[in-house]
Amino acid sequence: MSKKFFVFARDNRLFTRLMLLFTAAALSVMWLTPVFMGNAKAATAQITNRKVTIGSGQSGVSNTYTFNFTTVTSGFHLDGIKLIVCTTAIGTYPGGTCTKPGTSSLFSTAAFGSISGFTDTTVFTVDTAGANDCVATAHVEVLCLKRTSASNDTAGAKTLVINTVTNPNVTGAFYIGITTYNANNWPSAGAKDAGTVASAVVTTLQVNALVAEVLNFCVGSTTVDSDSTGTVASDCTGVSGSSVNLGVLDSGKVNITPVSTTCTAADCGKNGVAMVRSNAINGTVVYYDAIANGTNHTGTLRVSGSTCNATANNSSSDTTDNTDQCFNVRTTAGFFDTTTERFGMTVAGVNCGSTTSYTCTGTGTANLVRASNYNGDGSTNTYQTTDIDEINGPSANKYAWDESGTATQIASSASSTVKQVDDEALILKFAAHPLITTPFGSYQAQADFIAVSTY
């Protein structure tokens, strides 16, 4: 201060009096404020290491709040706790003005959960009315906990769990004040420790996605002759061919694909294959139907365009039409030997070599289950390895064929536990045996394979 100010003050008595009066008034305000405000703030100690963990950050959701904090005051019966949730931290302080966040029910339906770290383990109860510092009536933002303990509390880390707290229904931060009391009626003078924790309700992040319907279905030929060894193709893009060849038929042998001994064409030495990939939740069914050609027995292994005898096949016995240019067939699967003229097909197994979405090691673990007349040997999931090329018979597998052109089911996942199918490959084996009287010529059967997925 300059010398002029002191000279002015010395000479101006009114100024001096005003300065003294101002000083006295200021000191009085400083001394009396705690009295007027209630001296809780001044009397409570700061809770340390405090946090709240909420079970959900979703708006308006009922969940569990877990409070962890360390009290600093010892030597009193910790019989009251007040929790208050406000939009600001300062609002939670004793004597502060609290604005509750949103309009949800907050603590109104809250229930005491548990405590730990309290010297006296007597549990707290919720007082929905409260008293003194803790008034819960008409204040959903306030939770009053009380008990009657038998011993003094010692300062230290504590955990308090409150169930069925309803989150604020507005997004953003909110604050919860914690105050401990030495009595179960929350007297202002009994407040011991206090502190504020914070949490927040966040906007729910909704992730939308759409999985499109998938059906990859292909029919072709393969050199794979196993359900557990070898991979037909990584997926349908790798499946090729549209025919298999049974080679030169001999009345003394049963020819079964893959045939290589008497077969040199490009489609020799191969089985048929039908591969399916589908995410249909209700499963996928694979059918075949024979394509008609010629007259009578139009769907069997036959000489193209020929007229065959009209005698009907019998599902349980062979006909005597062994002299026309159509092979006899049976819709009921049967073993093949060298005594009867017959043509048929079976699903020898299900190859899962390119299945990656689930564990599949072969026929027994595949989701596609073979139909009863097209399930290899008819009784097991064993892949019969002796049915190959030309055999003396009888065959190890049973074979059947429906020449009617009606869609015939050969496999399905509709009844499987998991109905989706990941690149499972049906290994199709064809077999034929002619009699001496089976007319010579080039024979062909044509089939149409269909996959029906129900999503």
Place this chain on the structure above:
Amino acid sequence: MLKWLSLCLAVLVCLILMRPPQNAAAAIIEQRSITVTSNVISAVTTHKFQFLLPSPDNVGSLTLEYCDGNPLFDFPCVPPAGLDLSPAVLSSQAGNTGFTIDSADSTSNQFVLTRTAAPAIPVLNTYVFDNIKNPSTPGNTVYIRIASHASADGSGANIDKGGVAFAPQSEFDVNAFVPPFLQLCVGVSVAPDCSSIVGDSIDLGILSSTTANKGQSQYAVATNDLTGYNVFATGTTMTSGNNIIPALALPTASLPGTGQFGINLRANLIPVVGQDPVGLGTGVPSANYGIPNRFLYNDGDNLSSSPLPSNYNRMTVSYLVNVPKGQSPGIYSTTITYIAVVQF
């Protein structure tokens, strides 16, 4: 200029914000599937749709749009190559019924089915379309986007939606070859299936004018020729230098003391010689050579035949020789060749 651009941008943003969420609220059609009668590429066939509409809203139209490779409604639909729905007809319907094809709004890759709007009932619907020409690309998955609409023409927001799929294929062929087969075996005796052959000559002994001289041989034949086979015998009658024993030109009974040479394929009593045909085949002696106790022989005659593929038949050839008292002495013999002919 900048002001105009700003205004346009603002209008665009407003339009985007005001755009009704057409697909967002649509429910997923349940238990949906398509079954094609023929899965062969380019085949004209029947497509059967089955599905359940979960929403009870008024439905005035259904759209079934065939797209290549993608069932999602938010993506452009690429019509599958070769597909043609234009000639198709709705041949049957069940569940929510009353629909007809809305020709005005249907296209070559989309059906629009229309009806007077009515609340959808939650049952499995079936709609069968005939005369659809399948797509032409084998193995290419075709998705059909199915949606229900309140409007009568397939326009407006989707009420329910969902996709189904099928993957047309080329025909699958199984090829085989049955080779031509003809087997003929000849001997004094042969097994019925030609598995054994014994002897190639017959000694008729000393010819007598009082008793018939006889002998027999056998042949067996089978073929898979569609038109069967014929067996012929060629050769002369029995001769000894310039001396001959006359062959019987017609079926004739044995008459010892006369010059006779003949054969037949039956079991005979006069004289006792021969055996009837055996075997599972369809071969039979020709008419003249199939009469018991009657013999004849003409060079090149058809002895037996089958009009269709035949399993083995074994024929026993009976030889009859009678000579008159004045038959010139000598060693009489003949060689008869048996020939089986098929057409293949």
